[in-house]
Amino acid sequence: MTKLNRTQSLFFQPSVESDLRAFIERSLNVALDFLNPQKENKLHSDLSLLELEEIFNEVEIPMHGLGVEQTLQLAVERVVKHSVHVSDPHYIGHMTGATPYFHMGLELLLAALNQNVVKIETALAGSFVEGQLLAWIHRLIYGRNSDFYKARMHKPDLCFGNVTSGGTMGNLTALAVARNKRIPRCRDWGLMEALERMGKRKVGIYASKRVHYSIRKAASVLGFGTQSVYEIPVHPFSNQIDLSALERTLSQHQAQGILPLVIVGVGGSTETGSTDDLNALAAIAQRVGAWFHVDAAWGGPLLICDEGKKLLSGIECADSVVVDGHKLFFVPMTHGMVLFKDESALDVLRHNARYIIRAGSVDLGRTSLEGSRRFDSFKLWFALWALGSKSYGQLMQHSLALGRAFEKLIHSSSCFELTSHVSSNIVTWRYVPPAWKDKLTALRQSTNEQKDGIVRTPTLHQVTTLLNELTVEIQKIQRQRGRTFVSRTTLESVIPGFDTVVFRAVLFHPLTSEQTLSEVLSEQKNIGESVLERLWPKFESQLNDWEKPL
16 A cells, blocks of 8 residues: 555545544543543643643654554654643633533544535535524524524525633624614724724724623724723622713713724623623613623523523624533533624625525625534534523522522631622632631721721731632642642732732532532642741731731
8 A cells, every 4th residue: 555545545535434433442541531430630730831831842744644553652642641631620710611422423423424504505404404593592692583594594695693712702793793784884984084084083992891801802804902991990799880981981082082882891891700680781771872782601591491581681782692502502612602682683794605605695794794514503502402491400500509508508618708799600718817817807897998908008918819819729739639620810809909819719510519519629729828827937027917817
């Protein structure tokens, strides 16, 4: 067999079926070894970043391939062994986690199909799968009747939205539509000339401080600049947008000739899980003539259960909504969606080419900012058929129940305190020495109420600095140990005027339990006591009127 023949044999033909089956079986064994929990396994590799860098130090493409078998072994040693076990129930720090086991088989099927959903000539049934999926999620948000969707689901001149690579592309698409809808002829003349003809010099995009950073990225890409995003303060602890502050900003900008382009509502914030008052934001947007967009990349799937519908009340008023499949819908990376109330809204992005997406075609690429796209809609479409809305609703309820359970555990602890209101399934908290807990609570309440504190504000600054360092150290050590994992963030809404470092847990793994959460806190308590003993001498002279916390 010549070298060319050997290379050609890697492409499927009946004669290589046995080789394919053998490779799939070996790959499955590798996957199962990775997924099966073992006592000695940590959530991540012990190698440092510098050591990992050394593993991947070749600077040229290999001239002679190793072959499939040797390369699989190379991948095991270099990649699989040093990947993060995000599917472990003790990994509760981020929005990437476990997926139903059938998705591993679906990934194989997707690779075999290799459909490109930009055009129907490369995705025949896939184009209709995507149309149906978007109709399902649109109905989940906007609740139109069956006849409405049957009449529109597969019409070439209508589109409920786009399947995207994730929330970032979804937000970019929504803001692009808002720009082209609210600024006449912007698509043809460009932003500067279109604004000038409107008699406006600048646009405003309004969102709370809990808004995802992708809104700023979208503003930059679309030519508005990041300074056009006005981040409105949130209420302490609840982390909901301050509507009065928003109204004041809008009034000031009206006097300055700034066009109120978009108001963004948060439907489950990345940092705290909070949701804005969407009904109130919708009313304000309508009054000032702004596009109302809701970023529900995280919280959107909660609509499939009754409690989630209450949390996200008002989302049906949005002009556009982003929902991610690769978060609470438990779909593997990557999968996102952007939906539009008006099924003709995407006309402002519609485009054609001579070789595909011709005028009048049903090609999905006609209204998408992306070109070639993987058939990722298949993953959520299959999952919704397999589980149904009832089982998905149970998963959502379990996730919300975990949030409440963790809230109770923190409340009952002598050395932890909540740092934000628990409204869904994301919890933030911090370690506080038991001897300080009551005094710190009184001081924080006094500061929040803007009354004379029982201790000077500079003292509160020193206490916050100490506790911030303590939180960072605990989180780092816990991550290095690798038995459990939570992330951390910094919030300005715990105590107004102070940046507070907090732990953050994202509670959605179906196999995470109250016992799991107790183990996380128990480990943090033990770490916290040892770290505090090390840090206290650094702060003792500055906090001599506080009881020694050891």
